[in-house]
Amino acid sequence: MxxxxxxxxxxxxxxxxxxxxxxxxxxxxxxxxxxxxxxxxxxxxxxxxxxxxxxxxxxxxxxxxxxxxxxxxxxxxxxxxxxxxxxxxxxxxxxxxxxxQPREPDSRLLPYLVEVVSADRPGILVRIVEFFHRNRISVEQLSSMRYQAMQTGAEMFQAQITIGIPSDLHIATLRDDFLELCDSLNLDAIMDPVKF
Incomplete structure (x- = not known):
């Protein structure tokens, strides 16, 4: 809605x-x-x-x-x-x-895929979504899960998020800010354009 x-x-x-x-x-x-x-x-x-x-x-x-x-x-x-x-x-x-209603295409939004993996703990997804919200970035699709690592048994968190980045945002600066946030939270993350 x-x-x-x-x-x-x-x-x-x-x-x-x-x-x-x-x-x-x-x-x-x-x-x-x-x-x-x-x-x-x-x-x-x-x-x-x-x-x-x-x-x-x-x-x-x-x-x-x-x-x-x-x-x-x-x-x-x-x-x-x-x-x-x-x-x-x-x-x-x-x-x-x-x-x-059918969704009207918005050519001002650039589709990017974000992937995050880390040791599981409360609040990770909240911090990521807060970052997107603060930067006027829409979350188009989100899939997250907790799982136990096969090799060590550690409790892990994984998320795949498709986002729409307004074309007036500077992508390199946004990526740097996002990866800096992930570093501060000890998350392994990537942000790449969706290719399809």
Whole structure:
């Protein structure tokens, strides 16, 4: 959700026409890993005449989290919403869905990948995210985990973060400041442009 929607301000976007295929529905679910609804949801999306535009699947602990975006005509999404309402009655599945808008590309943001590894301790991720926030850098994707090192048994922390750096920031200075922060926290880190 963007800041303008959170603040209750109207979005400066033209809503898609009722007959267009640019309508989107965001679907989020939580369930036990053995009962992931991915296949069921993919079928419901196809049966409603919609496309699965984006999908993220994560297993965290003993649970599975899905974030899906379905796109299609207004009436196809309405059909899908009815199907999801029936599916949500399953008490072992936590499901929410709502209409959303396609993200408008922002060519002022440069995509960079940050990777961090260190001995695990509380507060590492907070300090990293604070640094990005302070420098007007958006966190586009984030994956972090704790694990036990195979060789020594040490408790470790690892994060992969895709960020959007405003093009008016000086990259070399930003990288130096970030690596200086990581040095002060005794983190091994890299910041490289995303190449795709």
């Amino acid at each position: 963007d800041d303008s929607r959170q603040a209750g301000k109207p979005l400066n976007r033209t809503p898609p026409r009722a007959g267009s295929d640019h309508h989107q529905l965001l679907i989020q679910t939580l369930s036990s890993t053995g009962k992931s609804p991915l296949l069921t949801l993919a079928r419901r999306i196809a049966d409603a005449g919609c496309n699965l535009s984006d999908a993220r699947v994560s297993t965290i602990g003993g649970d599975s989290a899905l974030v899906l975006v379905a796109s299609g005509a207004w009436d196809a999404l309405a059909k899908l919403e009815n199907a999801l309402a029936k599916l949500a009655r399953d008490e072992e599945l936590h499901l929410i869905h709502y209409r959303t």
